[in-house]
Amino acid sequence: MYGAGDVRVENVPDARIIEPTDALLRVTRACICGSDLWPYKQMKPSETGSRMGHEFIGFIEDVGADVRTLKRGDLVIAPFAWSDGTCEFCRQGLHTSCLHGGWWGGADLDGGQGEAVRVPQADGTLFRIAVGADDPLMPSLLTLSDVMATAHHAALSARVAPGKIAAIVGDGAVGLCGVIAAKRLGAGQIIMLGRHPDRIALAKEFGATDIVSERGKEAVERVRELTGGLGAHSVLECVGLGESTFTALSIARPGGAVGRVGVPQEKLMPAAQPTFYKNITISGGPAPARAYIAELLPDVLGGRIEPGRVFDRVISLDEVPDGYRAMNEREAIKVMVKF
Numbered sequence: 106m107y108g109a110g111d112v113r114v115e116n117v118p119d120a121r122i123i124e125p126t127d128a129l130l131r132v133t134r135a136c137i138c139g140s141d142l143w144p145y146k147q148m149k150p151s152e153t154g155s156r157m158g159h160e161f162i163g164f165i166e167d168v169g170a171d172v173r174t175l176k177r178g179d180l181v182i183a184p185f186a187w188s189d190g191t192c193e194f195c196r197q198g199l200h201t202s203c204l205h206g207g208w209w210g211g212a213d214l215d216g217g218q219g220e221a222v223r224v225p226q227a228d229g230t231l232f233r234i235a236v237g238a239d240d241p242l243m244p245s246l247l248t249l250s251d252v253m254a255t256a257h258h259a260a261l262s263a264r265v266a267p268g269k270i271a272a273i274v275g276d277g278a279v280g281l282c283g284v285i286a287a288k289r290l291g292a293g294q295i296i297m298l299g300r301h302p303d304r305i306a307l308a309k310e311f312g313a314t315d316i317v318s319e320r321g322k323e324a325v326e327r328v329r330e331l332t333g334g335l336g337a338h339s340v341l342e343c344v345g346l347g348e349s350t351f352t353a354l355s356i357a358r359p360g361g362a363v364g365r366v367g368v369p370q371e372k373l374m375p376a377a378q379p380t381f382y383k384n385i386t387i388s389g390g391p392a393p394a395r396a397y398i399a400e401l402l403p404d405v406l407g408g409r410i411e412p413g414r415v416f417d418r419v420i421s422l423d424e425v426p427d428g429y430r431a432m433n434e435r436e437a438i439k440v441m442v443k444f
């Protein structure tokens with residue numbers, strides 16, 4: 106990406122092993138993320154550009170001398186951050202704060218929206234899956250690299266529990282997976298805030314019990330009506346804008362919790378005083394997807410959850426610029442790149 110709206114498919118030097126803890130991955134599936142749309146909307150023009158893509162699955166082509174658990178030919182999921190799996194924070198399950206980890210792409214590292222990726226800290230980062238590269242479950246497996254794991258993190262951060270009321274702000278792929286996550290954790294009532302008919306239909310199929318299509322104060326009022334005047338126990342904020350954050354904080358009931366996974370686009374958080382007086386817990390951040398794959402994988406393999414249904418378009422690498430356009434214009438919910 107060279108700037109707002111400027112995505113190009115180019116040849117770059119081949120990815121290769123540099124550190125002995127690296128693996129070289131040949132990408133078979135990748136996707137475009139809602140968070141990729143923030144730079145797509147507002148990135149300043151750059152001469153060097155930024156490698157894109159942080160959600161991918163692929164085959165290991167080669168490993169460095171110190172890689173112990175992976176070998177050539179393994180099919181693996183790459184979570185959206187890389188991590189060593191052994192430091193203080195990885196051991197407590199917070200891999201996105203790894204002391205020796207980092208993020209894909211940018212100017213220096215390969216991104217997943219490309220044919221090959223050098224994977225640092227391969228043993229700690231990659232998660233091997235025992236399926237074929239064209240398994241019908243591949244779309245759902247791909248969501249474990251980010252959106253389904255992120256939605257699970259939102260639900261845990263919002264303390265979703267059996268029989269409780271969960272509300273989800275945002276009808277993108279993460280918000281839709283948030284419905285799955287809330288249902289999976291036993292929420293009794295699941296309120297989806299969204300307006301697009303195709304997304305609402307999918308949310309209902311995933312388990313949403315109520316839809317709120319109003320915005321702003323009207324949305325807050327409508328959620329209040331749907332919750333006996335009290336608000337939701339658990340709110341999943343899956344957008345990151347000031348308005349969506351305000352809505353999320355406003356629909357939580359006293360003593361409730363808000364799990365934030367939308368990347369905040371503003372420096373300050375709204376509603377400091379009302380959330381204070383309502384004793385609302387505000388939690389969340391970048392999901393430690395690596396920590397959640399093992400937990401979510403059996404439900405994907407068993408067909409109990411189908412987060413891969415958020416993909417409504419499949420493209421080739423050459424079509425990636427148009428994939429960004431389609432997602433940015435909300436023509437597509439989520440775009441998969443098939444290599």
Ligand SMILES: [Zn+2]
Nearest residue numbers: 189192195203
């Ligand atoms: Zn670590």
